[in-house]
Structures are given as C-alpha cells and as structure tokens.
Amino acid sequence: MKRISRKIVSGLGILLLCIGWITLTSCYKGHGLDPGDQLSGRPSGIQGTITFQGEWPDSTKEVRIAVLKSYPAGMSDPDSLFTFVLENLIVFSDTIPRFIEEYDYELELKPDLYGWILVAWFPDNESYILGVKELGAYYGEIVEGAPTPVHVSHGEMVEHIDMVADLANVQNEAPFF
Amino acid sequence: MFFQMSRNNRYKWMGIAFVLVLSSMAVGQTRGTLTGSVLDAKTGSSLYGANIFLKGTLLGAATDDSGQYTITNLPPDQYELVATMIGYKKSETSVVIRMGEQTRMNFDLQPTILQQPNMVVTASKRKQALEDATTTVEIMSLAEIQSRNVTTLDEALQNVSGFRVIKGQIDLRGSTGFNWSAGSRVLLMVDGHPMINGDTGGINWDAIPVEQIERVEIIKGAGSALYGSNAMAGMVNIITRNPSLHPETRVRLTWSFYDEPAYESWRWTDRFLPYKFFELDEYNPKHTLSYENMDVTHSRRIGQTGVLVNVGRKRGSGYQENGDYSRWNFMAKTKTRFSPNQTLLLTANVTLNNHGDLIQWITQDDPMAVPPEELGNRVVYNKANVHATFQNAVNHNFAYTVKGNWYRTDWQNDFQDNQDWAITDRYGTEIQCDYLIGIQAFTFGSEITHHHTSSAIYGNQNIWDFAVYGEDEIQFSPKLTMNIGSRYDYHQVMEVSSDQQLSPRLGLVFKPARGTAFRFSAGYGFRAPSIAEVFANIKVSGVQVIPNLELKEAERAWNFEISGSQIIDTKPGRDLSRIRFPECLCPVLSLDAAAFYSQYKNMIDVELNPEEMAYQFTNLGKARIRGIETKLKAGFLNGMLTGSVGYTYLDPENQITGKTLNYRSRHLLVTGGVLTLEAFRFGLDYRYASRMDEIINILGSGYDQRVPIHVIDIRMSYKWRNMEFGIDGKNIRNYHYVMRQRLLEPPRHYVFTVRTHF
Numbered sequence: 001m002k003r004i005s006r007k008i009v010s011g012l013g014i015l016l017l018c019i020g021w022i023t024l025t026s027c028y029k030g031h032g033l034d035p036g037d038q039l040s041g042r043p044s045g046i047q048g049t050i051t052f053q054g055e056w057p058d059s060t061k062e063v064r065i066a067v068l069k070s071y072p073a074g075m076s077d078p079d080s081l082f083t084f085v086l087e088n089l090i091v092f093s094d095t096i097p098r099f100i101e102e103y104d105y106e107l108e109l110k111p112d113l114y115g116w117i118l119v120a121w122f123p124d125n126e127s128y129i130l131g132v133k134e135l136g137a138y139y140g141e142i143v144e145g146a147p148t149p150v151h152v153s154h155g156e157m158v159e160h161i162d163m164v165a166d167l168a169n170v171q172n173e174a175p176f177f
Numbered sequence: 178m179f180f181q182m183s184r185n186n187r188y189k190w191m192g193i194a195f196v197l198v199l200s201s202m203a204v205g206q207t208r209g210t211l212t213g214s215v216l217d218a219k220t221g222s223s224l225y226g227a228n229i230f231l232k233g234t235l236l237g238a239a240t241d242d243s244g245q246y247t248i249t250n251l252p253p254d255q256y257e258l259v260a261t262m263i264g265y266k267k268s269e270t271s272v273v274i275r276m277g278e279q280t281r282m283n284f285d286l287q288p289t290i291l292q293q294p295n296m297v298v299t300a301s302k303r304k305q306a307l308e309d310a311t312t313t314v315e316i317m318s319l320a321e322i323q324s325r326n327v328t329t330l331d332e333a334l335q336n337v338s339g340f341r342v343i344k345g346q347i348d349l350r351g352s353t354g355f356n357w358s359a360g361s362r363v364l365l366m367v368d369g370h371p372m373i374n375g376d377t378g379g380i381n382w383d384a385i386p387v388e389q390i391e392r393v394e395i396i397k398g399a400g401s402a403l404y405g406s407n408a409m410a411g412m413v414n415i416i417t418r419n420p421s422l423h424p425e426t427r428v429r430l431t432w433s434f435y436d437e438p439a440y441e442s443w444r445w446t447d448r449f450l451p452y453k454f455f456e457l458d459e460y461n462p463k464h465t466l467s468y469e470n471m472d473v474t475h476s477r478r479i480g481q482t483g484v485l486v487n488v489g490r491k492r493g494s495g496y497q498e499n500g501d502y503s504r505w506n507f508m509a510k511t512k513t514r515f516s517p518n519q520t521l522l523l524t525a526n527v528t529l530n531n532h533g534d535l536i537q538w539i540t541q542d543d544p545m546a547v548p549p550e551e552l553g554n555r556v557v558y559n560k561a562n563v564h565a566t567f568q569n570a571v572n573h574n575f576a577y578t579v580k581g582n583w584y585r586t587d588w589q590n591d592f593q594d595n596q597d598w599a600i601t602d603r604y605g606t607e608i609q610c611d612y613l614i615g616i617q618a619f620t621f622g623s624e625i626t627h628h629h630t631s632s633a634i635y636g637n638q639n640i641w642d643f644a645v646y647g648e649d650e651i652q653f654s655p656k657l658t659m660n661i662g663s664r665y666d667y668h669q670v671m672e673v674s675s676d677q678q679l680s681p682r683l684g685l686v687f688k689p690a691r692g693t694a695f696r697f698s699a700g701y702g703f704r705a706p707s708i709a710e711v712f713a714n715i716k717v718s719g720v721q722v723i724p725n726l727e728l729k730e731a732e733r734a735w736n737f738e739i740s741g742s743q744i745i746d747t748k749p750g751r752d753l754s755r756i757r758f759p760e761c762l763c764p765v766l767s768l769d770a771a772a773f774y775s776q777y778k779n780m781i782d783v784e785l786n787p788e789e790m791a792y793q794f795t796n797l798g799k800a801r802i803r804g805i806e807t808k809l810k811a812g813f814l815n816g817m818l819t820g821s822v823g824y825t826y827l828d829p830e831n832q833i834t835g836k837t838l839n840y841r842s843r844h845l846l847v848t849g850g851v852l853t854l855e856a857f858r859f860g861l862d863y864r865y866a867s868r869m870d871e872i873i874n875i876l877g878s879g880y881d882q883r884v885p886i887h888v889i890d891i892r893m894s895y896k897w898r899n900m901e902f903g904i905d906g907k908n909i910r911n912y913h914y915v916m917r918q919r920l921l922e923p924p925r926h927y928v929f930t931v932r933t934h935f
Contacts, residue, residue, distance in 0.1 A: 035443065
C-alpha cells in the first residue's frame, strides 16, 4: 500500500509539473527579439520627409540637407556663427529637386550624435556659402528652443526625421539664420 | 607603577582587587546557565545554525555543528525560550533559570512544507521575528540560491517577486529602472555592511561571494530611517555563512556552454557548441563559448576563533564578442567568541577581474558583435573590502555593536579610444545600541562615512556623510506592534555642496490570529547623488557624459505600504514524519498581498543636455510609483512538491512629462516549482516582464528593440552521499531580449555543477 501510494504521489507530482510546463511554455511563441529583416544590409543614416511652405523664390540655386555636429545655442554674432558652422558642418546632401511641395529623403551618415539637421537654401546670386539660409530644421515633437539631436547608430537608418522648410526664411540676414 | 607603591598602598589595592574578584564570582553564582540541543524531529539528526533566543531580551545563541547551544550569565527568572531555523516550525517553551544552576532545554523541531525563515535581522537592524517586521520582507535561502547553480547572486535574485536586476542595477518594485549603473535606490549590504561602490553608487555583483551566502533578506519599503541614503526604496542584506567549528572543506565545480542563437545571421562565430558537438574529432572545449567556475572553501576552528577561507576562480568566453573574462575571488572570514555574549566578526574579500567590454552591439542584424572601433576593449576591475563587527550583549536588555568597513574599487579601461581609470575608497564606521525596557525596544546609533575618489573622469573628490538614528519598537500586545523612528543625515560634497535630511518612519503590524498579519508602513527616504552622477566626464561608444555640478539636491520620496499575509494549513498540526497518502495532498499555503505608493521629489535620471550635446544626470522633478504585489506559495505531498507565484503591477509615472518612467515594465511575474523525488530534485522557474513603455534614447532611436521578457530555466539535481550533481538549462526556450537597448541577454545555455564537502 505504501509503495502504491508513493507511486501515485510521484506520478501526480510529475503530472502537475508537466501541466505547469505546458501552461507556461504555451503562453508565447517565437524567440522574442529578431534580426529585423528591414535592417539587413542597410547602412546607417537618417530618412524622412521635407515639407516646403511658401513661394519658391526665383533666386533659388539649390537646396540641400545640412548636418552639423551641434547647434550654436546662445550665439548671435554673424561672424562667430559663420565660424561655428564651418567647424561643425559634417555634410551637405546631394541637391534636392526645386519647386516642389514635398520630398522624401534618405541620407547616409556615420554613427554619431548630430545636434542640428536642417534644410539649407542656396541663392544663385552670391558665393556658395555666405548666402546660405536655414529653411527649417528637425525639431522632433518639441518645436521650441534648439533643434532635437539625433543619434545615429551602427547599421540603423533613423526614420521620421521630418522637417518643415519655410521658404520665407530666405529673407533672414545671417547665414543659416 | 604597582611595584613603586608603598607596602600599605599595595595591600590596599590587592584588597580591592580581591573583593572585586570575589564579587564577580558572587555575580557568577547569582546567575544561571542554559544549555541544550536542537534536533530534527523527523530524522533525529542534530541541527547546525538553529537560533535560540530568550524572548524579550537581547540574549541568545546559535547551535554548533553537534546541535548544542549554551547561554550563560542569565539572571534568575522565568523566560520564554524560542528556537527557530529555516525549514522548521518555530518552537517556544517556558524555562526557569535558577541561581548558580545549569538548566537544560532540548528542542525537536518539526520540518515545515514551506521553507519559511522565522528570524530576520535587516528590517529593524536587529534580530526580530519575521512576523514582527512592519514592511514586506522576502527571504532567499541558501537552498534556493544553490539549487539554481548561479555564479553571481543577481542571477538568482531575478526570481524574487517585484525584483529585477537590469545590467547590475537593482530595480525593486520599479524604484530604479535602469540609470546607467549610477546610483541605486536600493541599499545592498553584506552582513549589514554597505556594498555600494564609492564612485558610481552601483553594485559589483562579482564581489559577492555567492557560495558563502547563508540567506538573503530583501526589505521592500523605505529604509532611510535606519540606513540612510540609498535605502530609500529598500534594502538587500546578504548574510554570509559562519565558519564551521570542525574542519570542513567544500568544493564546487561548474562548467557551462552556450547554445547557438535562434537566428543564423546572429551566429557571429562557429564556437557555439552545436556546430562541433557531434563532430567529435573537431570538437574542442577550449574553442567553445563557455565558462568554468571553481570554488573551494575550507573552514575550521583555531582556539576560540572560527576561520573560513575561500578561493574562487571563474573564466569564460562569454557569448558575445568582447565578452570574455577572467576572475579570481579570495575571501576570509573569522568569528571569535570572547565570551558567550561577545563576538567579533572579521571579513576580507578581494576580487580581481579582467574582462572584455561591450557597450553596444554593432547592429540588430549582428547583435553579438561589437563595432570595429570597440573590438578588443578591456577593463581591469579590482575590488577589495574589509568588514569588522563587534557585538556585545552587556546584559539581558542592553547590547551594542561597533562596525567598521573599507571598500575599494579600482578600475582601468584599456579601450581603443580611452584609458580612463578610477580608484575609490569608501570608509565607514557605525555604533549601534539596542536597549529593551518593558514593552519597548530601542535601537539607536551613529554612522560616519567617507568616500574618496581619484580618477581621470571624476577628478579628486571627497564626500563625507554623518548620521544619527533612533527607532523604538513598542509591543502593545502580542497582537499589535508599532515602530517609530527617524534618522538625520548630513551629506557634504567637499568644495561643491552640502545637504541634510531627516527621514522619519512609522510602522504597524497587527496579528489578529495565528498565521495572519496586517502591516502598514510610511517612511521618508532620500538618496544623495553619487560621485559619478555629479562629476562624470567621459565619452564611451560615442556617448558623451558631462558633469553636473548643479546636481546638489538629493532625491527624496515618501513611501507607503499596506500589506497582509496569511498562512493556511489545510491539515493543521500535521507531523511530516507520519502523514501518509491521501492526507499529504492537503496543501500548506502562504499568501502575501501588498499595495505600495511612492511619491518622489527631484528624482535623478540621465537626460540629454541639448546645448552641450551631451548627456548628464539631472533632477527630473516629481515622479510617482504605485502598484500592487501578490505572492502565493504552496507546498504539497509532505513538501515533495512546492511552488510559488508572484505578480507585481506597477504604475510608474514621470509627473512632469506624464510619461511612464524609463526602463520600467508594468507587469512582472515570477513563478517557480520544485519536485523532490528521493535523491532527485527537479525545478522550474519562469519569469515574465511586460515590454518597457519608455527607454531613454541614449544609444540611438533607430529601431525598437523592446520586447516582453519570457524566460524559463529548468534544472535537475541528484544527491549521492556527500556529493550533488546538477544540470541546468537556462533560458531553455532560447528567448532573445534586451534589458536595455543594444545589449542582448544570454541565449540558452547549459550549466553542469558538482558540489561536495568533506
């Protein structure tokens, strides 16, 4: 009797364990995080949409996306600003088609933290860099204050870096401002 | 001096000394002695380490390895004598001590189905019954830790309800989340001595001697009223084993290997075992991703001193690129008993660790590989600590404890782009007094701590902390106990800032019936920013962290908890040695439920400073963490089958932004079960954490890597004579997840363990 009881008890215990195991393991399927097919073979960088507002000036020579290492917060002197831009400029993109309302872009960048991503407008009547103006920058969800920095990581194309480019800003005086 | 006295004076002093000796002998004769033994009622074997104490006094003893105990110098009186031990029912009896006599009292302790300890030492900074603690206390026993075959304690603690360890940081009921290893809102201690790094305020789990742990006490609730900074959300106290009285050697050997990840594109090397396992001619364990661990402990008594010496060696390849490590641990502990009421504990611990460093993966396509510019990055990280504790029970109602400790951390980066380093010393000293009078138990004391760091990234910094504290426990009746106390802390960052804080606490516990308890606690907690949070100036893996000398405010929080516990024995009064089928199916249940609420002010977290284009630690502002927690433990079949389920719901809110606090999961679930069949033991653990609502975008916004966490560990062990063999399957479903972005947690791996003692 004692031996039978022990067998019943042991069997019952194992049965309970099995039921528990099946219950737990059936709660989910798959292996959690996956490689993300969308990442395969892609370089790092940013992508998004530029929305143009206002009238395109006839003096438009070209428009490019500019990426700078950081934003010159608190700086107002044009000479200092110009020096800052030259020191912090990482890259100008290829030219963007002119006289359109919206443009989807993709720009390859090295992995790093970028403090100022903007749409730069170039006039056809002045030297290449002195007449450049900022039409708009990436501000994320908060449009006040400094632009939102973007961290680009290895092998990742950061999406939704959307910008609004206001063509009225070509009237600003200082380069990039 | 004595011999220079005149003859008269000499005789006078000799006379006084003679009278003193006689009077002390007279005192000895006016007191009594209590001795006895503690045995297992089922097997009759003697129990080592059982606690014996006289209720309402500070006097007590622990049994030696032959199960014997002795308490001397007892005033004649009638006492309530209590014997407790984990895994056994508490036993109480009355005993009368008579002048000059030796009284003998033996205990036969009944095993219990639920491995519930009876005594804790952390909740009130002194030994008290678990049921008298006013906050939720959870215990992880030696058996629970050993059965999981872990090599660092944080792996085992993941199975405590409401408890997570995120890349080394304790996240107790959502208190910390992950703060990039700087600052901890939960105080980690070893034998009551803080083990928080002096520079980062973080925790080095590799410096905890996991094989020497007797039990871990986890206090869920504000502890700043007794423990000050860092204990604002709770405490974890690791109680280490005492040296054995007879010569004893323990050996543990572990070998583990990593299985291949679920996706072929993630196999960054052909060193995952299955590639070569069935090709024996090609298989070479040295080339397999694996780790090995050896731990040897010897313990014995030398004169009045028990000595324990431990050497641990661990090395492994890790499962990721740059994941290799080589570690040595050395530990020595002595316990000297000068008299039955005076003991001195000395502990020294040295950890030497040389390991590769992986901050972030290169891509989600290849998450076990590092960016090329970080390949080969290494860190040499050494730690040393010395703890001393002297305890003296002056009489049956007054005792004092003097503590001193030193903890050094010394690390040096050998990175492609930096050679940063830091050497930090933490010195601490504390005097604690316990005084019992009538229905009240006073605990009061003072503590001084000094941190000094010399570093390439922190500069030379000095921090001083001074504190006084006091708490009164009033037992209005056996059913109602109240704790009330406070602590004053003064915190000085030399040449930068100073801060002070008064942290009050109130606790109530009501026990209307046997096995039932209701608790309430309210306490104010605070945490002063660590050296790293104020002074860190470092660039790692493209991320720049800059100092914030404006970070002067400590973070503060009010914590409230209401909880209840109930033990239900469906077959009360059972004797495990006699009960048979089908009565053995009647379960013993233990149910705990708690609701908690924490309101934070000036919570410290890392944020991007857009002007400096760098990250820094700042005061976020107001935050709130509230939630509920339940835990059910059950034992069936005379203890052959035990199981537990713990669920925690969290609502952590940043009240400035309205968003969920970073790195917090709203739902946490831990379950576990153990089946014992003769010499075999089978175990299973499952833990779940819901997807984190928010993380800080510190390593790129890129693609979302947050997934819920489902991890299952299984294990089996077999005991043969004085040896135990174990096989564990960790993360057996090979579930891939991250605890923080861009760092993959271990895939499925198998652990083989052999333990023996002689």
